[in-house]
Amino acid sequence: MVAFSLFDSLVAAVQLYAIIDPLGAIPLLVSVPDYEKMMNKFLRLVAVTVPLLLLLFAFAGPFIFYVFSININDFRVAGGIILLIIAIDVLREGTPKTMGINPEDYVIVPIITPMLVGPGAITSVMVMVTYYNIFSVITAVLIASLATYITMKYSVYLVKLIGNNTLKIFARFFSLIIASWAIQLIASGIINIVKAI
Secondary structure, three states, rough: OOOOOOHHHHHHHHHHHHHHOOHHHHHHHHHOOOOOOOHHHHHHHHHHHHHHHHHHHHHHHHHHHOOOOOOHHHHHHHHHHOOOHHHHHHHOOOOOHOOOOOOOOOOOOHHHHHHHHOOHHHHHHHHHHHHHHHHHHHHHHHHHHHHHHHHOOOOOHHHHHHHHHHHHHHHHHHHHHHHHHHHHHHHHHHHHHHHHH
């Protein structure tokens, strides 16, 4: 069993934060009418829902593999493809359009999921528990969730300070990190599948 590693936790937290991509969500959030008035309610939901959902799938991941007889290498390839699609989507559009999020229709909870805790983040934590110690993953989830909360808390100030266009540039940069990890997952899964033949 892999031992707990703070370094692994920090690496996983950065990867997870990039996939959650709260910076990319801010331009959509601030476009919602009366966003500043609903800020406190929204922040409470972010503080509770984001880490709970991520931890739920982190712990349920191995059980899901067992119940559905899923091979982890197959899952890595599938998860890598999903992450790669999301990364390309963000790189081209500036936001994950494949999520189907329209801030006019989905105001609070759907923005948290599937916008923040979507297929990419869910896939990531399920794969991470196959790479890292479970306590490293828990620590990573808590760090990424805290960073997401802080980003959301100061979202209005960030928009006023650097503007929507700069935030989209950051989102596109993070998409490159997501794409790199996606390629790594796909390559690792394919190599292990070939070795098992």
